[in-house]
Amino acid sequence: MQTNWSLIVGAILGSSSVLLAAYGAHGLEHVFxxxxxxxxxxxxxxxxxxxxxxxxxxxxxxxxxPKFRLPAYLWKTVLLSIILFCLxxxxxxxxxxxxxxxxxxxxxxxxxxxxxxxxxxxxxxSLTD
Numbered sequence: 001m002q003t004n005w006s007l008i009v010g011a012i013l014g015s016s017s018v019l020l021a022a023y024g025a026h027g028l029e030h031v032f033x034x035x036x037x038x039x040x041x042x043x044x045x046x047x048x049x050x051x052x053x054x055x056x057x058x059x060x061x062x063x064x065x066p067k068f069r070l071p072a073y074l075w076k077t078v079l080l081s082i083i084l085f086c087l088x089x090x091x092x093x094x095x096x097x098x099x100x101x102x103x104x105x106x107x108x109x110x111x112x113x114x115x116x117x118x119x120x121x122x123x124x125x126s127l128t129d
Contacts, residue, residue, distance in 0.1 A: 006075035007060025013082060014053035020090065021046045031093060038093045041101075045089035052082050052111065059118075068125055074117050081110030 024032075024042050032039035059075045062068050085107025092100045 004060045004063055006056050006063075009075070009079060010053045010056025010058075010060055013049060013056065013079075017046055017049040017053055020049070028093065041089045042093050045086040045093075048111065049082055049086045052078055052114075055114075067128065069128075070121060074114065074121060077110055077117065078114045081107045081114055083107070084110060 024039075024046060028038075028042065032042075056075055056078055059070060059078070062070045084103055088100045088103040088107065092098065
């Protein structure tokens with residue numbers, strides 16, 4: 001059987017989102033006091049990372065469902081969206097330039113596209129039964 005990268009990456013990103021949430025709660029108070037907008041952005045990044053990490057795990061588990069076909073581009077689109085959305089916010093909060101926030105909406109569009117692709121794939125799989 002092939003390596004289940006969606007499951008592995010989802011678990012790693014899920015674990016790192018917990019660590020990033022803890023660091024945000026305990027290690028970034030001085031940053032958030034100076035710029036409250038960063039607290040909201042950081043919280044959104046952590047929330048979206050954990051939610052979409054869970055999606056990656058679920059997508060990985062579909063490999064064990066007989067006759068269910070899931071193209072690799074779906075989990076890769078979710079991963080790219082996490083990178084564009086969450087990492088751009090994390091780097092910005094950790095002192096990166098403001099232009100990083102121009103990347104964030106592309107990650108958000110990728111999230112929406114991923115969910116729409118999932119709907120299409122589920123529909124196509126239902127036609128083969």
